[in-house]
Amino acid sequence: DMKVTQMPRYLIKRMGENVLLECGQDMSHETMYWYRQDPGLGLQLIYISYDVDSNSEGDIPKGYRVSRKKREHFSLILDSAKTNQTSVYFCASSSGQGDTQYFGPGTRLLVL
Amino acid sequence: QQKVQQSPESLTVSEGAMASLNCTFSDGTSNNFRWYRQHSAKGLEVLVSIFSDGEKEEGRFTAHLNRANLHVSLHIREPQPSDSAVYLCAVTGGYKVVFGSGTRLLVSP
Numbered sequence: 001d002m003k004v005t006q007m008p009r010y011l012i013k014r015m016g017e018n019v020l021l022e023c024g025q026d027m028s029h030e031t032m033y034w035y036r037q038d039p040g041l042g043l044q045l046i047y048i049s050y051d052v053d054s055n056s057e058g059d060i061p062k063g064y065r066v067s068r069k070k071r072e073h074f075s076l077i078l079d080s081a082k083t084n085q086t087s088v089y090f091c092a093s094s095s096g097q098g099d100t101q102y103f104g105p106g107t108r109l110l111v112l
Numbered sequence: 113q114q115k116v117q118q119s120p121e122s123l124t125v126s127e128g129a130m131a132s133l134n135c136t137f138s139d140g141t142s143n144n145f146r147w148y149r150q151h152s153a154k155g156l157e158v159l160v161s162i163f164s165d166g167e168k169e170e171g172r173f174t175a176h177l178n179r180a181n182l183h184v185s186l187h188i189r190e191p192q193p194s195d196s197a198v199y200l201c202a203v204t205g206g207y208k209v210v211f212g213s214g215t216r217l218l219v220s221p
Binding site: 004031040045048050092103106 | 143144154208
């Protein structure tokens, strides 16, 4: 069964704390993505990973970094979280360029 | 840079009536186009993918693509209350996917 998982599903942090969002997929997909979704702005691409240790900035990478040490696992890190990073974060994976993206259930992050 | 606009922002239809959603894009050289559905506070579910001009049907969901008019639409046949969700248009060029901001569909019984 094709699946993308995200942990945690809900997270509350204080401004200045570090945040780690985890994503896993069981489809051996090469490409993985991190997006954030805000009302009225739709889905905005933060980072793309083409494979292990091969990552590229998306449209809004500032304040974020990523890590991909295994093909099935992709992490999003917020060093010193800011209140404007409160959002819903989605991870997705696809088998390659132009292929269907499969999305995780999202992580709802609140930064106080 | 690719821009994707969806209309209407929200739509209410009666159960069983056809629902039609629209998506316009700025760059017709994109590879493919997809429609996703997002139920409240959940992930996205792909409904239909279309790569060439014309029509593509997946069950009750039909996409129509017209690259010359920079337009792709989604038609939902016999919508049910469980189809109430946000529908997102996604335009792909290479690895990059640009999403519209969505149409919120409400299907009333």
